């Protein structure tokens with residue numbers, strides 16, 4: 001079954017935790033883009049949703065940090081953070097262990113993927129689900145790309161990982177959707193929180209929407225750090241989504257730089273018939 | 276409790292005093308520090324302010340990921 005959906009969104013915890021502090025017009029624009037993506041995700045009738053995330057030391061720490069990992073559990077729980085701080089109630093989210101096992105097995109032909117039968121979702125997964133599957137009823141399979149603790153997987157390998165992910169999903173009988181989630185430029189949780197490099201973001205989105213594999217794979221961490229902050233390392237998830245969408249092009253539904261959310265809030269989707 | 280960890284005297288003291296600014300300068304990752312700051316009772320703006328004060332008082336971050344942040348921010 002071909003992939004039924006590939007999208008990408010931001011996940012800053014401020015989007016839900018500090019929702020009331022954003023400029024109302026920007027917030028409304030972001031909300032309506034999330035609503036649109038949520039409807040389109042539902043219309044694609046997925047059996048399972050893979051969230052390609054860049055978690056923040058919730059499950060993987062510096063004592064054992066996989067470059068790539070996939071969840072393999074019957075269910076997950078989140079948020080791991082304080083509910084009030086994040087503005088999202090803790091709950092159980094259904095998984096799909098059988099599909100996870102099949103995808104991990106297939107991916108191991110190409111990538112030394114770690115897996116985990118225990119996984120607590122942090123804001124990186126919960127914020128996207130809050131908007132995209134607000135009933136939290138669609139089975140989710142989390143994927144993590146280490147974007148927090150360098151050394152990190154190179155961006156050209158994140159693209160390649162996405163290609164393999166897309167291929168094994170396409171060869172699977174279930175209807176699979178993918179949503180990648182990460183920042184573009186941002187300096188989250190530092191004194192520079194709120195700084196957003198819009199020029200850099202728009203240049204990235206130009207390359208990304210055109211699915212320019214060479215340009216996306218060329219991003220180098222020292223340059224990314226200087227221009228886009230440590231939060232910019234999370235472009236790996238967007239790049240993996242581009243790999244999964246192969247030659248298809250994307251459309252950006254929303255790019256709203258919202259300082260109190262600490263990121264240029266992005267909602268986007270690949271047109272899977274454009275390749 | 277802190278004696279059981281491999282911490283310098285300065286790190287121990289910063290932790291015991293809940294000195295968020297100094298902990299930031301000493302190199303604690305913000306993804307962890309922001310939760311610790313909330314745990315100590317600091318709201319978001321106070322957390323950002325504490326880090327900026329830390330940088331103003333102790334100089335730029337000494338270790339970890341944030342050695343290049345300019346501390347000026349936007350909010």
Ligand SMILES: [Fe+2]
Pocket residue numbers: 011054056124182183234
């Ligand atoms: Fe993040």
